[in-house]
Amino acid sequence: MSEILVLVDKAQDTVRNVTYEVLAAALKLKEKNGASISAVYIGDNAGSIESDLGKYGADKVYKIENPSLKDFNPSLYAHALSELVNKVNADIILGGNTLQNQDFLPRVASKTKGGLTTDAIDIDLTSSSTLQVKRYKYSGKSIATLSYHDVKPMIATIRLNAYKPVEAGAAGEAVSESIDIPADDNFKVIETNIIPKERPELTEADKIVSGGRGMANGENFKLCYDLADSVGAGAGASRAAVDSGWVPYEMQVGQTGKVVSPNLYIAVGISGSVQHYAGMGSSKVIVAINKDPDAPIFQKCDYGICGDLFDVLPALTDEIKKLG
Amino acid sequence: MKILVIVRQTPDTEAKIQTNSAGNGIQTDDIKWILNPFDEFAVEEAVQIKEKSNAEVVVLTVGSDKAVDAIRTALAMGGDSGVHIKDDAFADMDTYALAKVIGAKIKALGDIDLILAGKKWIDEESSQVPLQVAEELSIPQATLASKVEVDEGSKTAKVTSVIEGGERIIELKLPALITVEQGINEPRYASLPGIMKAKKKPCEEVGKGDINGDEIGISEGELGIDGSRYKNDAIEIPTITRSLKVIDGNDVQQASSELAKLLREEAKII
Numbered sequence: 221m222s223e224i225l226v227l228v229d230k231a232q233d234t235v236r237n238v239t240y241e242v243l244a245a246a247l248k249l250k251e252k253n254g255a256s257i258s259a260v261y262i263g264d265n266a267g268s269i270e271s272d273l274g275k276y277g278a279d280k281v282y283k284i285e286n287p288s289l290k291d292f293n294p295s296l297y298a299h300a301l302s303e304l305v306n307k308v309n310a311d312i313i314l315g316g317n318t319l320q321n322q323d324f325l326p327r328v329a330s331k332t333k334g335g336l337t338t339d340a341i342d343i344d345l346t347s348s349s350t351l352q353v354k355r356y357k358y359s360g361k362s363i364a365t366l367s368y369h370d371v372k373p374m375i376a377t378i379r380l381n382a383y384k385p386v387e388a389g390a391a392g393e394a395v396s397e398s399i400d401i402p403a404d405d406n407f408k409v410i411e412t413n414i415i416p417k418e419r420p421e422l423t424e425a426d427k428i429v430s431g432g433r434g435m436a437n438g439e440n441f442k443l444c445y446d447l448a449d450s451v452g453a454g455a456g457a458s459r460a461a462v463d464s465g466w467v468p469y470e471m472q473v474g475q476t477g478k479v480v481s482p483n484l485y486i487a488v489g490i491s492g493s494v495q496h497y498a499g500m501g502s503s504k505v506i507v508a509i510n511k512d513p514d515a516p517i518f519q520k521c522d523y524g525i526c527g528d529l530f531d532v533l534p535a536l537t538d539e540i541k542k543l544g
Numbered sequence: 545m546k547i548l549v550i551v552r553q554t555p556d557t558e559a560k561i562q563t564n565s566a567g568n569g570i571q572t573d574d575i576k577w578i579l580n581p582f583d584e585f586a587v588e589e590a591v592q593i594k595e596k597s598n599a600e601v602v603v604l605t606v607g608s609d610k611a612v613d614a615i616r617t618a619l620a621m622g623g624d625s626g627v628h629i630k631d632d633a634f635a636d637m638d639t640y641a642l643a644k645v646i647g648a649k650i651k652a653l654g655d656i657d658l659i660l661a662g663k664k665w666i667d668e669e670s671s672q673v674p675l676q677v678a679e680e681l682s683i684p685q686a687t688l689a690s691k692v693e694v695d696e697g698s699k700t701a702k703v704t705s706v707i708e709g710g711e712r713i714i715e716l717k718l719p720a721l722i723t724v725e726q727g728i729n730e731p732r733y734a735s736l737p738g739i740m741k742a743k744k745k746p747c748e749e750v751g752k753g754d755i756n757g758d759e760i761g762i763s764e765g766e767l768g769i770d771g772s773r774y775k776n777d778a779i780e781i782p783t784i785t786r787s788l789k790v791i792d793g794n795d796v797q798q799a800s801s802e803l804a805k806l807l808r809e810e811a812k813i814i
């Protein structure tokens with residue numbers, strides 16, 4: 221029977237939610253062609269992840285563990301996954317559209333002569349069991365449907381928050397795969413700095429509050445952060461706010477910033493340019509706060525308040541806190 | 545030292561787009577084309593390295609006749625020469641096939657120490673071509689560089705890369721491929737004299753017959769669109785359908801309480 225491989229994303233001791241989202245996408249395919257789902261861990265220490273992965277749909281868990289896989293190295297990770305693909309009957313490989321997966325899956329596609337598409341917002345199988353992928357194209361202005369030619373493996377990364385985890389079954393079975401990892405003298409990690417964050421990472425956040433030029437300066441962003449914290453949201457910004465130096469580039473949402481897909485996106489003092497929308501248009505609910513009734517964002521939102529953000533933000537934060 | 549920058553032309557991001565009659569692409573007749581904004585950072589980085597050492601900067605693109613403008617823009621910014629790979633057989637290839645063609649040409653060039661690329665093509669946002677080129681050439685890579693320091697003596701590059709939740713510093717042995725994060729530098733505008741000079745800089749034209757697929761293990765038949773792994777079935781331009789419930793904010797308290805309620809009870813989101 222053919223297998224769908226799902227890449228495990230693990231941070232410290234926990235499997236990250238994106239893995240369960242991708243398992244949900246895999247379950248959708250499994251319903252159609254009955255393939256089994258195998259989660260794949262690549263790293264130096266898997267721990268006992270099979271019960272959690274099993275609960276969300278993994279029939280099996282491959283563990284490729286090796287001390288030299290401790291630091292992510294795209295060539296070695298590509299080698300490890302490609303060797304596994306050669307051993308098992310994997311037609312399809314799915315992973316979250318994380319930076320790490322984007323970094324090594326292109327090499328896997330080249331090594332295995334497979335095909336890769338990234339950042340799918342939906343996947344499906346055609347009647348001939350070919351993978352079909354929907355993704356944004358042309359600066360987020362259109363949605364393309366792509367299907368694979370007769371190639372294997374068919375590899376896709378899936379936009380974060382595009383699927384909801386589904387509880388599906390029992391504990392998966394763990395299989396340790398021993399794969400020789402060659403030495404790599406060409407790539408050396410000298411230092412890794414994880415910068416602790418006060419708020420959820422934008423690409424994973426369930427809710428986001430972003431501020432734009434209307435914030436007028438960096439200090440005023442505190443008003444956005446207060447609203448964000450009242451609902452446990454991440455904090456983002458438009459390019460105008462980033463270019464003005466009020467907030468760091470890593471907060472930029474849009475075509476040349478981060479592409480996000482939260483359940484709730486609150487745009488504060490943001491006009492709603494095509495380029496900003498390209499980065500947040502797939503949010504489930506969009507809320508706009510703007511004082512200009514003609515701001516384009518009011519043609520692209522679900523809810524909005526037309527008013528001065530300096531009045532609205534504190535009042536809205538209060539009202540939300542009141543709801544508890 | 546020789547640096548190669550791979551660049552791509554792209555429709556102006558301000559352009560309104562319409563689907564073509566086949567429904568699997570866009571109408572491109574009246575569109576203004578520009579150098580992919582992300583690639584400007586790669587060109588600038590190459591030119592800055594050149595200014596510090598005495599590197600030579602070659603700019604390569606795969607694209608139709610008009611794509612030469614992307615090369616000229618990069619040459620006007622300070623590149624030394626261009627390689628324009630163009631052939632009807634190379635139109636509409638996917639990233640896999642593109643990387644094969646680019647990889648084969650780079651092998652033929654032979655003496656490249658560093659390859660720089662943009663983080664993604666703004667149209668497709670696939671971010672695959674450079675990394676697949678690195679794989680074809682079996683060289684190390686670093687992505688989303690926010691800083692690049694080349695040491696010609698030890699033939700290494702020290703790269704600061706953006707990763708999830710932070711950054712890391714990597715040392716690569718050259719030859720290597722690096723994609724750059726936007727904001728790594730301030731791309732210069734091409735000056736008028738720069739543009740004039742660029743017109744006289746050499747640009748090699750390369751056709752399908754000049755590409756040796758054997759170098760990277762691809763058959764003649766697969767060199768081109770038949771080497772693609774997937775195809776576009778359809779393109780749709782989504783219409784924005786949102787509920788557009790905008791509340792007048794004259795009475796802030798009232799408006800805020802109404803919005804909070806809508807988010808709780810109607811959208812069920814907070």
Ligand SMILES: Cc1cc2nc3c(=O)[nH]c(=O)nc-3n(C[C@H](O)[C@H](O)[C@H](O)COP(=O)(O)OP(=O)(O)OC[C@H]3O[C@@H](n4cnc5c(N)ncnc54)[C@H](O)[C@@H]3O)c2cc1C
Pocket residue numbers: 431432433434435457458459460461472473474475476477478488489490491492493494495496499509510511512515527528529530557581
């Ligand atoms: C190639 C390219 C890529 C780009 N990429 C991005 C990108 O990734 N992300 C991005 O965001 N932009 C991007 N842009 C820029 C984009 O075109 C817009 O310029 C930018 O999004 C505008 O940001 P803004 O909405 O904050 O500012 P503005 O357009 O100036 O809007 C500010 C809004 O705030 C409102 N406002 C002002 N004061 C108040 C107040 N007191 N109370 C309430 N409302 C108030 C105003 O009515 C106005 O609508 C890109 C542009 C290009 C050309």
Ligand SMILES: Nc1ncnc2c1ncn2[C@@H]1O[C@H](COP(=O)(O)O)[C@@H](O)[C@H]1O
Pocket residue numbers: 550551552580582583586604605606607639642646660661662663664665666668669670671672673674
């Ligand atoms: N046709 C092409 N010719 C040369 N370089 C390209 C081409 N397409 C993509 N690239 C390079 O690869 C980067 C990423 O493109 P992509 O993988 O399509 O998102 C671009 O920023 C360019 O540096």
